[in-house]
Amino acid sequence: MNAPHDVRPARPEDLREVLAVFHAVDLDTAGETLLDAVDLEGFWSDPTFDAEHDTRLVFDGGRPVAAGSLFANGFARVDVVPDACGRGLGTLLADWVERRQRERGGDHCEQEAFETDTRTRTFLEARGYVPAHETWSLELPADATIAERPLPDGVVVRPMRAGEEHVVHQVVEDAFNEWEGRTPRAFESWKALVLDRPGMTQDHLLVAAAGDDVLGACVGMDGESDDEYWVAQLAVRRDQRGRGLAQQLLAVSYAAARARGRTRGRLDTDSRTGALSLYERLGMHVTLSFTSYRLTL
Known part of the structure; x- marks a missing residue:
């Protein structure tokens, strides 16, 4: 220095x-x-x-x-x-x-660099960091909506009920832990980031369920600006995929946010999920892209 x-x-x-x-x-x-x-x-x-x-x-x-x-x-x-x-x-x-x-x-460190941030990319690569995966931020324009999907018989999208917190956490973790290189997040850490977040209501925590059986979950969060709403976590059990649950969770979550005046729907996805093309087909578009770099210690 x-x-x-x-x-x-x-x-x-x-x-x-x-x-x-x-x-x-x-x-x-x-x-x-x-x-x-x-x-x-x-x-x-x-x-x-x-x-x-x-x-x-x-x-x-x-x-x-x-x-x-x-x-x-x-x-x-x-x-x-x-x-x-x-x-x-x-x-x-x-x-x-x-x-x-x-x-x-x-055994590793990860840092991120935006697509246009040549300075940070050069810095990380010089230290031995290598690209691990790509991440994209997407936005649903205020004049677009996610089309609702009919659900299988007996399946509904509803707010998470008291007592389902651990089940919802497990659904999210099971889905996200399919990603290569991801470190699992314990319930208490997830609780601090999600359940204990100020302003969280039943509209922010949705599940797709058949009776008491939770098949999928969607965690939303109000953004920094008054018109912004983020879907922070969207997960469906492996044995329930391809049945329209993720799309319906997304549609209901963004519709509830818009009813509260939060018209800009946003989310992040990365190359490990394979979901980018789905979100683009639903009318969302990429606003930012960045790379996660990984250093083996």
Whole structure:
């Protein structure tokens, strides 16, 4: 680094400062902010996350200019605000992230780079990271709708009931754990990110069920802007796929959001799911694309 900087773990009261760093980088590389305070609070409340050991915040004259965070699944964010690039702060934090992950017994680290972010891609590749999978953010335009699908006899889409939380978590995990290289998420971590998220209602947590048998699940979340709604998780049991459950869950979830004034339906999908073409056929279009890079430690 060209000049001394203050580096310390982030504290709970630093959440807004960390978020400001993330936002500065996202606006520079993606043209929009992709994480809000509620999202970050959820990540920090995950019982596997310890801000004292799993974050670093870098200050220049009292101003936060870089942040590093390491999460339970080996995913890391290393962010340097644009006007502080070139000082070695990214290298400082990347060294720390990888060292910390080794201390935790992890065998890999993952970081993301947007398609147009040549600087981050070059940086990660120089450190030995290799592309693991592609991810796309999609949006359903405000003037488009997801067509409803008739469901098999006895199957309905309804809100998740009290007592079904563990079953819904298992449906999501079983589906997502089919992806190569994914680290499973324990129930308590999922609860912190989903069930304990402020503002969650029955419209945000939908299931496709035959009686008490949960066949699929859809988890929605209000976005940072007042018109934005994200489907964060959409999963159908392997033995129930191809019956229209995912499409109907998506249709009902977005319709409920629009009834509350959230007209922009969004979601992320990646190359491990094979679902991109489905979403595009339903009228969604790609707004952002990025690569997840993986480093074997």
